[in-house]
């Protein structure tokens with residue numbers, strides 16, 4: 001059916017929400033939208049259509065007849081020096097995804113447990129010299145860069161630059177006005193990243209190590225070098241900051257709820273905390289899609305050709321699924337979330353993040369520092385609309 005023959009009302013426009021509200025207190029905004037206008041155009045986002053209910057965000061991610069990821073208008077392609085698999089559909093997407101999958105398979109990643117444990121213990125040793133620290137720069141950030149060095153197949157020089165590269169890629173990908181000064185920053189990061197990948201490719205050809213880069217260059221169905229590069233960049237731009245933020249949000253949730261922390265210690269089931277932390281504050285709050293074919297949802301006409309946003313951060317708090325969703329609660333049911341996306345583009349890093357957080361970082365941190373506590377709970381601020389996490393987290397180590 002074409003748009004002309006579909007009958008649906010115009011999508012309402014929200015003029016009340018500001019960008020500051022989305023940055024500072026998105027859960028209040030999304031609770032209001034879920035209740036009053038779950039599908040809405042946000043004036044603060046230039047009139048972009050957003051979906052806030054779990055059922056709808058799932059549909060946006062999984063209904064391939066009406067929604068797709070191909071988007072030639074996005075600044076992401078320019079910022080990454082080409083299309084990543086995240087903005088492709090069908091066979092081209094599948095081919096690139098299949099080339100990365102073996103490196104991130106749940107059985108394969110077990111080999112990295114000892115390396116993750118050594119990395120964590122080394123950083124915990126460093127913390128032991130202090131009475132109090134900010135866990136963001138002193139622990140969560142270096143854990144994230146260190147494990148991704150192993151998983152992605154980079155060297156020490158690459159590890160040191162990961163946060164700068166990720167930040168530059170994200171700025172470029174969000175450069176909706178195509179400001180050339182911002183692209184200069186992402187261009188510089190691209191030059192450095194490509195040099196690093198080329199250096200490592202030589203090594204992985206000679207000695208494959210099971211990393212993401214190694215898997216891609218040795219794929220049975222070979223990829224173009226340009227695709228290998230852009231997909232390495234999606235793993236950098238979409239994993240470095242997110243891992244840091246997810247770890248910190250979860251640690252904060254546990255420190256604010258000592259009974260739940262005690263439960264994890266006693267049961268050894270840290271995956272409960274890992275999953276609830278991911279639901280509670282989604283590090284990537286929203287994912288864009290294009291409307292491939294017009295459709296009607298909730299009586300509203302969703303026009304073909306528009307870029308829409310599925311707000312997984314809102315879906316994770318949907319009243320239809322959870323009570324008191326703003327509370328961190330490892331015992332809630334269902335203990336599920338949309339933080340890693342759904343459908344064809346579901347995150348490939350799910351298992352490796354959970355292995356790192358639930359089997360290594362959380363148990364080791366709380367075992368090493370049993371009296372760990374927040375220096376000032378009220379001082380911990382969460383920030384961000386597209387990406388979200390605590391901006392710092394000062395703790396006493398005991």
Ligand code: HEM
Nearest residue numbers: 085086235239242243246283287339340341345347348349
């Ligand atoms: C807590 C950490 C992470 C979060 C919150 C996260 C979140 C996401 C989300 C929401 C998507 C889907 C985007 C969409 O539907 O448009 C995605 C895709 C992806 N993620 Fe992650 N991610 C994380 C860690 C990782 C890690 C560690 C890796 C790899 C080492 C990774 C690799 C990827 C790749 C390759 C895709 C694209 C998949 C595709 O398009 O088929 N992510 N991630």
